[in-house]
Amino acid sequence: MVISMWKNLLQTTKERILQQRRMSVYNQAHGYEEELVKKQLQQFAGGSINLTKEDSGIGILTLNNPKIMNAFTGTMMLELQERVTELENWKDGKGLIIYGAGNTFCSGSDLKVVKAISNSQDGMNMCMFMQNTLTRLMRLPLITVALVQGKAIGGGAELTTACDFRLMTPGSEIRFVHKLMGLVPGWGGGARLVRIVGSRAALKLLSGATRVDPERALHLGLSEETLSSSDEAGALEEARAWLSQYTEGPASVIQATKEMVAAGRELLLEAALRTEKDIFGTLWGGPANLQALATRPKHK
Numbered sequence: 001m002v003i004s005m006w007k008n009l010l011q012t013t014k015e016r017i018l019q020q021r022r023m024s025v026y027n028q029a030h031g032y033e034e035e036l037v038k039k040q041l042q043q044f045a046g047g048s049i050n051l052t053k054e055d056s057g058i059g060i061l062t063l064n065n066p067k068i069m070n071a072f073t074g075t076m077m078l079e080l081q082e083r084v085t086e087l088e089n090w091k092d093g094k095g096l097i098i099y100g101a102g103n104t105f106c107s108g109s110d111l112k113v114v115k116a117i118s119n120s121q122d123g124m125n126m127c128m129f130m131q132n133t134l135t136r137l138m139r140l141p142l143i144t145v146a147l148v149q150g151k152a153i154g155g156g157a158e159l160t161t162a163c164d165f166r167l168m169t170p171g172s173e174i175r176f177v178h179k180l181m182g183l184v185p186g187w188g189g190g191a192r193l194v195r196i197v198g199s200r201a202a203l204k205l206l207s208g209a210t211r212v213d214p215e216r217a218l219h220l221g222l223s224e225e226t227l228s229s230s231d232e233a234g235a236l237e238e239a240r241a242w243l244s245q246y247t248e249g250p251a252s253v254i255q256a257t258k259e260m261v262a263a264g265r266e267l268l269l270e271a272a273l274r275t276e277k278d279i280f281g282t283l284w285g286g287p288a289n290l291q292a293l294a295t296r297p298k299h300k
Ligand SMILES: CCCC(=O)SCCNC(=O)CCNC(=O)[C@H](O)C(C)(C)COP(=O)(O)OP(=O)(O)OC[C@H]1O[C@@H](n2cnc3c(N)ncnc32)[C@H](O)[C@@H]1OP(=O)(O)O
Pocket: 067, 068, 069, 071, 107, 108, 109, 110, 111, 112, 114, 151, 153, 154, 155, 156, 177, 178, 181, 185, 186, 187
């Protein structure tokens, strides 16, 4: 009886954590009609977002539209949302690497789309759609890495900030060019950049539309490491090796660790502490915990 009550409580807690993770920033209360936005984005076709799930628990998400430097068409925005949903449900997942096809990361929104939806209402709809998707990406229970080769420009630079970490290859650059287009970031990249590099550095990067090379990115804490390979296969292999340092061990523990850090990053302290307690409760006395106690009681 007590055990079954405990299991029910644990299940409810897990569902609450899952709901929090999938919560959208915008919904109908904000005048956001997702189905209408999706219909509109569907009109701008091209490119794809591909996902491979490796046995190691690392997923590889490819931005695939190399003819226009992996700029996001409407259908790529829709596919990104679908892939994020798939990743939210990946029980064995631990990490994710996002990279661009053809040795370059992403040059933001497809300028054809930008021009076609240059009225205020359509722009706001695209902005809300992408913020919802990138917020869910940021909250994935996976350790995420943007592998920046070539250029990450505009919305591409914003996408890198939705990842936990950025790794850059020699000669690559991250650049928030929005100011030069008479804009500010709209995919959530402004708010996230402030949290990553601080408000002073963020203000400089945004108002100067500054090219951030690997050395400067390291100095700012925007990038973790400059990889040695510039070619796709070599850089991917290095990124996998880098990420694997943090994805060793059971998926349940890696996912809980990421969820706890995401709560600490986003919530006020008391709410973050309560979330930490909830997440702790999903692991304590669970299979990974019991096995560790039985086989590895010391950490020499
Ligand atoms: C809230 C979202 C905000 C946004 O993301 S708005 C979009 C921001 N992005 C941009 O303005 C990027 C515009 N593109 C550029 O500045 C340059 O193409 C870029 C990325 C610096 C690369 O320069 P290069 O290396 O010299 O290469 P290139 O210019 O010859 O480009 C190769 C082909 O790709 C195309 N391309 C690059 N970025 C694009 C984009 N965002 N939308 C549509 N097409 C784009 C470019 O036109 C060129 O195609 P083509 O060879 O002329 O047919």
